[in-house]
Amino acid sequence: MRLVQVLIPEGTRASVVATLDEQGIDYAIFDEVGRGDFEAMVQFPVPPSGVESVLEELTAAGIREEAYTIVLPTETVVSERLAALNERFPGLRISRDELYARAQDLAPANSTFFAFLLLSTVIAATGLLLDSAATIIGAMVVAPLMGPAISASVGTILDDRDMAARGVRLQVVGLLAAIATAAVLGWLLQQTFLIPPGLDIRTISQVAERTSPNFLSLFLALGSGIAGAISIMRGSGSTLVGVAIAVALVPPAATSGLGLAFGLPGVALAGAVLVVVNLLAINLSALILFYVAGFKPLDAGKYEGVRSSLVSRVTTIAVGIAVLCIVLGAVTVSTYQTQSYERQTQVILEQEFEQANVEGVVLVSVTVDYTPVDLLIDEDPVVDVLVGIPRDLQAPPDLAQRFDDTLTEQLGRDVVVRVGFVEAQVSDGETPTSPLASSPRITSGGSIALASSAPALSS
Template sequence: MRLVQLTVPTGSREAITGVLDDREIDYVVTEETSSRRYTAVIYFPLPKAAVEPVLDELGEQGVPEDAYTVVLEAETVISRRFDRLKEAYESDDVDEDRIARQELLSEAQSLTPTRSIYVAMTIISAVVATAGLFLDSPAVVVGSMVIAPLIGPALGASVGSVLNDETLFRKSLVYQALGVGLAIAAATFFALLVNVTNIVPSSLELTEVGEINERLAPDLLALAIALGAGIAGMVSISTGLATALVGVMIAAALIPPAAAAGIAIAWGEPAAALGATTLVFVNVLSVNLAGLVTLWYAGYRPEGLWNLGPTESRVRRRVIGLVVIVGIFALFLGGITYASYQVSTFEQDAREEVEAVLAEDDAAQLLDLSVELDESLPVREPSRVIVTVGAPPGEVDPTLAAAIRERVAEQAASDVSVQVRYIAIAEADPPATGADNETNETAESVEPPVPRAPTGPPRIGVSGARPVLGPGR
């Protein structure tokens, strides 16, 4: 529910009250004496879905754009006419559950902080995310997402495009570019500082840290995360729901990959930095694309029929451009995804071949098979296969290792070294059975406990009612 406060310009009072009367809207009029341009102030409650159509109709009746309007959220409205008004405007449709166009524009503008606060919070979140990646701590990485101020610019560009507010659109684009650049630069500087001070040794393998590795070689799942974040962000802001948690999701798509890119740059790994930087850009573009499509589907259009045609054409061009660019990046992510699929398929095929070889030998059995990848990020290929075989001592077939190497190498698309390790498996003799065993168990069960020797000096005390005396007494 909303409470609308509208100033009435001179000569527009009858037109405004006529619209409210026709729609059976309760209102209160107070006289305005502070200015000659306005004669009164009208207060009237509206359901959330009725704000936009009522304000649009009032605008058509001569309310100028410079007449300020305040829309407040109302907790409770008790009125029979208001209940009928809710029934007339509220339904289960998507476009009826959203907030007014005017409220959406105001909300998008308020989500973007001042530039100094935006810069400071972006740098802090990038540094915290970098530390969390080094620590391999998901909790710290999530904390960096909470403080990232990225939701405003990420959603503002889409709102500005759909509502024909080019000022908001350009401001949001500048803030997005500034945020991405600051995040990568701050992460790079902090990672260099950590490297120089030897807090984290320079010999650290980035692929050995799980939180870093998953962002250096992104796959198509990252695209799904970004699109989901953009859709969720627009649904939350357009329906008046809380945007804090959605802001965390948008930051999850941007801040950790930017931090991973900074770490890769500081460690002198340009190929790894390419994968993480690509992930940052594809996430930014995907959030904007999802936001544009979601807002247009929700029914948001610019004010005035004259603006609808140019805005629709502009939105269509931007959507097509974003689809093309995101599609190009998706091909890159698809290549990484396909390489990961090949590695998984190779590991499965290699395991099946080793099990087939060992099935011909009754003494040997497969204990473990692991595939090690090379360091060629972001697309990694198998470099070595380690096969661990268990067999009784002295019963290993000397031709077994050669057969395993040959069968595994046939499954690899490139040269792969195969290492076969043997572990001796010796089974213990079974326990004795029969009468002797039963006798031993019986003897152990009736064995009396061994009394503990007294420690310390002898004591003279009382046992029951009889005194305990020393010798000679």
Template sequence: MRQIRTRVPRDARQAVTTALTDADIEYLVSEEASGRDAVIVEIPVPGGGVDPILELLYDAGLDEDAYTVVSEVETAGATTQAVADLEERYVAGPKGESGVSYSEIKARAEDLEPGRATYIAFAALAAIVAVAGLLLDSAIVIVGAMVIAPFAGSSLSAAVGAVIDDRGMVIDSVGSQLLGLVVAYAGAVAMSLVLRETFFVPAALAITRVQQVGTFLTPSLLAVVVALAAGAAGALALATDLPVSIAGVAVAAAIVPSAATAGIGTVWGEPLVVAGALALLFMNVVFINVSAFVALVGLGYRDSVTRSVRENLTVSARTGAYALLAVVFVVSLVGVSAVTASYVGFEGTVNREVQTTIDEPAYDGVELVGVSTSFDTGDVLGDETSVTVTLSRRSESEYPELARTLQERISAATDRPVTVQLRFLDYESASEPSG
């Protein structure tokens, strides 16, 4: 709940109070104590109603430069059904056409960002915990890293700055994101180095065989979905009264493990792991920012921006610089999207061919556990790719031609060279003898 308190000149009092009454909005009028020929009008409103009601006051004759304070209140003791009606009319979220005001959504985004020293510390600590979780193959520990990660504010501020036409906010957000990613990567490298050199983790560990590490080696369709959903959820939380910290965990899920995987790959001397994890990280960051912006636009935070652009569009060095930055971002987005689409399409084809092969009667004795892919060189668009297929089987079963069959079918379907590796999880079964 918010409270608008504004100084109204006496000659505008009748028009202002009439407009409020006609709109079924409760208000309180008190004398102005400083001796000015004015009164103070106080109006309790929901968060989403601040901007529309201020516009109503301005249309009624209140000067836009009039002394006005909008504050947050816990209760509205004197209010009745009228305020409940305002909640329905200006609901703070997607059920209505209005969200929280532009000034408030900016303040909420800024409040999410801790001080610079705190931000750096938590970015490093989140990466350290994530490295431990990845090498322990523990999803619970990785979730803990996401909880303490500070990236929600820096990731969402760019979208907020874009929709409210605050260039400084966008620039600060981009700078904070870059700083956080660098710190997280450095923290992951440091933690990985300590664990490796102190022999808490064997130096000979095949990190690509660790299940949690393998999850964050390359972009995938599910990773895109996580990033898009995280950005949209963060924007939705900002535009409502929901705690953004909930969506912040999803934002961190798209960032922290990838940065930690890149750090692990650096220490273990695996450049392909580093390249794949960084590609995934960059893709996630881009899609979080884009989806947050699109979500805010969808919630209605766009009219003032387009109007401002139309009114203030001029050709200048600054305009050219911003245009260049926009072009660079769009090109980067297109590039990331193209690579991601190529990989996702390849991954889908691989999964289909593997499933089709395993469904054949000759392989009734095996069950598909999982399929993973990784690139054998840095070029994800054309070079050879490794496909690892994990299967469960009875210990006495043998399938000597399965790897070759899969390799030939996948290569033919994707029109690119692949290497297929099979991993079998053997099991034995016993039953109670009859009789």
């Protein structure tokens, strides 16, 4: 429920009162003595979805748009007409004036915006290097990039070009500033002893999560944009915090910056693609939802112009997303193919050992080094096989090549196979039920031998 307070200009008191009576609204009127061109102040409760239409009726009754008007949230309203008002205005959407005010708050002053942006980037970059999910979540909460995305959409819908332009500008400059901050921080840390020399950030799980953007990232961003727009439309500001955590704009920007600092253009590009996709999808979904919800410009005469501007902006964003979807599609397909290849490799080698059924010989592990990048640049997958073998059994010298031939024939792709042997003992009381479930014990003084199908490694 909202409590609306409006100043009544001289000579319009009767028409204002008549309008409120027609609307079935309880009101209270107080004499106004502070400003000479107003004769009274009226205040009345109304559901959030009714504020906009009631104010339009009052404007027609003589209330000037630039007059003193306050809309306040209320805890409790007791009124005989309250039930009828709720039935008349059943929606939960706030008025466009409230939406405009909330959008202004979401794009704070430049000093505040960039202070929070730089701090959140530092926190996110540190969390990435520490592989700390909790630290990264903290950066998501502090990050201010979600606000300008919403305010840019509101500015477009309400035909406030300054708000829309500032929202877009803050997003672009903020993204570049976040990447630059992470790059500088990453470079500085490499000059200290705070991180190990020769650190490969691609092996950090939190970084790896943000260097393989796929179509699921697009769905996440679209959903987050819709949730953010709904939270603003319905006055649920606390929901926006959860949305900011879900879409996670700053961590991928920090990942991109660290990629530049560590000389890894692939990491930098992947992180940048992810954050740009997120921002574009948020803008697109928020624009569409605000339009569908029926928000119109503050000046009704500009409605047709807003429609033209909206179509132009939606088209531009959709084209940008479509271009980036080429990258998302390539990553999605290549990720599926590499993971499928890894699983098929494990199944084939398990079957080989089951069919061989050599007493005392167990398959300890199979690992496949095959990433989407390897697939895209046509690099051969590397398969590492670890085999447990008794001391008195001679290891086949050509086992790696035999595995290589089998995998190449069944999977239709060249592969490099490396086989390692460990001396293993298996107790008589229990027979391993699955080769991969076995945990062979390495005897003291045991040795490891390596056989490989790669020509440079074969002996």
